[in-house]
Amino acid sequence: MGRTPCCDKKGLKKGPWAPEEDEILINYIKKNGHGSWRSLPRLAGLLRCGKSCRLRWTNYLRPDIKRGPFTVEEEKLVIQLHSILGNRWAAISAQLPGRTDNEIKNLWNTYLKKRLVWMGIDPETHEPFTSCGPTTKAPASPATRHMAQWESARLEAEARLSRESLLFNPHPHGKSSESDYFLRLWNSEVGESFRKLNGGQKAGSQGSPVSQASSSTKCGSVSAATMEVCLKLSGSSTQTSNQNNDTKCKTSKSCTEDGIAGSDSSSCSELDDAPDTAFQLLLDFPINDDMSFLENFDNYGIATSSAMLTEICPL
DNA sequence: AATGCTCCCAACCGCTTCTAA
DNA sequence: CTTAGAAGCGGTTGGGAGCAT
Known part of the structure; x- marks a missing residue:
């Protein structure tokens, strides 16, 4: 089974999210839903791993989050x-x-x-x-x-x-x-x-x-x-x-x-x-x-x- | 003003769990 | 039943902000 090398791919960005990235993610999910998180970054044009996108969305960008x-x-x-x-x-x-x-x-x-x-x-x-x-x-x-x-x-x-x-x-x-x-x-x-x-x-x-x-x-x-x-x-x-x-x-x-x-x-x-x-x-x-x-x-x-x-x- | 310390929180890591083939 | 892939979860960390000295 083993852990999938989700974020190990080279060229993927890590660390804090830029506002532009947030915008891309929000727009994509609003339009298409998140679907498969793994394929989302590729489809949305983000240099992030799916896991990172999911986390960003669920912990920060989701509209129903009470800040x-x-x-x-x-x-x-x-x-x-x-x-x-x-x-x-x-x-x-x-x-x-x-x-x-x-x-x-x-x-x-x-x-x-x-x-x-x-x-x-x-x-x-x-x-x-x-x-x-x-x-x-x-x-x-x-x-x-x-x-x-x-x-x-x-x-x-x-x-x-x-x-x-x-x-x-x-x-x-x-x-x-x-x-x-x-x-x-x-x-x-x-x-x-x-x-x-x-x-x-x-x-x-x-x-x-x-x-x-x-x-x-x-x-x-x-x-x-x-x-x-x-x-x-x-x-x-x-x-x-x-x-x-x-x-x-x-x-x-x-x-x-x-x-x-x-x-x-x-x-x-x-x-x-x-x-x-x-x-x-x-x-x-x-x-x-x-x-x-x-x-x-x-x-x-x-x-x-x-x-x-x-x-x-x-x- | 500079430095050090503490706290907070966003994000990451790696493990577990679930599903589908 | 087994296995690989995907997603979820909880623990941990690192950087920035604020405060004290």
């Missing part, structure tokens, strides 16, 4: 999704319309990760650092036990929904991300009906994408409850009642207004008083074994969820 700083809501969502999906940036970006995986990856590596560390939370596990070090974990935390519950529920859901799953369009390239699939499934009417079907059961045993993640890559500690809240949020444009919600906060340098501290920001003294536990609550909501609190959120109303999220995570 500009991430909102607080988006940042929250990234953190939540990362706790579930790990470094699966494509799956995460699928939940943030207009954001690319590269952008989210950069945000995580340059800002969010540091912020979590700063708050005493291990960005890998999304659990608080312990005195024994960041990697020390309790052998069987409540969260872990919940994961097992979710996993069994997921298997049940998979069997139940296997037929309905065909309703979803396969991934363009057939490379359907499993997690993405579950996220979509969970957000769909199918997921809705599944939740209703299991309404009589303990909320904690409902199928959730979180369990899928646990089975695939890493076992995040985020609860299904918070996942649910965030997924609902992601599906709406509901604004939370954060006082400075409009404040765009991308880099640590611009985060002083709403009290979000950055890695190199020493001016966020307000956050010194901010309860880290509140943030932790967001990341690991069901601390006890009983998830019956979920039942309080009939239909998981957006307003309720937003209020709840704001309350537990006043970022």
Whole structure:
């Protein structure tokens, strides 16, 4: 099989794209679609490899890309999704319309990760650092036990929904991300009906994408409850009642207004008083074994969820 | 003004996954 | 079933901008 020598050809340009190149690429794709990326540069008259063209298009030139700083809501969502999906940036970006995986990856590596560390939370596990070090974990935390519950529920859901799953369009390239699939499934009417079907059961045993993640890559500690809240949020444009919600906060340098501290920001003294536990609550909501609190959120109303999220995570 | 340092982000690299023959 | 080609993905890097000294 081996790697194809896509960019090894001599005479192909590398490095930053010139505006003229962008224009050529945009015009070509507008006219013809990208078709085969490999043949695109030749057909469009670009001295680039197909891979480079694809990257440039998907990460920068695509018209539906939302430029500009991430909102607080988006940042929250990234953190939540990362706790579930790990470094699966494509799956995460699928939940943030207009954001690319590269952008989210950069945000995580340059800002969010540091912020979590700063708050005493291990960005890998999304659990608080312990005195024994960041990697020390309790052998069987409540969260872990919940994961097992979710996993069994997921298997049940998979069997139940296997037929309905065909309703979803396969991934363009057939490379359907499993997690993405579950996220979509969970957000769909199918997921809705599944939740209703299991309404009589303990909320904690409902199928959730979180369990899928646990089975695939890493076992995040985020609860299904918070996942649910965030997924609902992601599906709406509901604004939370954060006082400075409009404040765009991308880099640590611009985060002083709403009290979000950055890695190199020493001016966020307000956050010194901010309860880290509140943030932790967001990341690991069901601390006890009983998830019956979920039942309080009939239909998981957006307003309720937003209020709840704001309350537990006043970022 | 010059220099060094840090941060950000666009782009690249190489591996994995999927499809079609 | 096997294999080659193509695309997607995540990790990493390098250069530029901004800030501090």
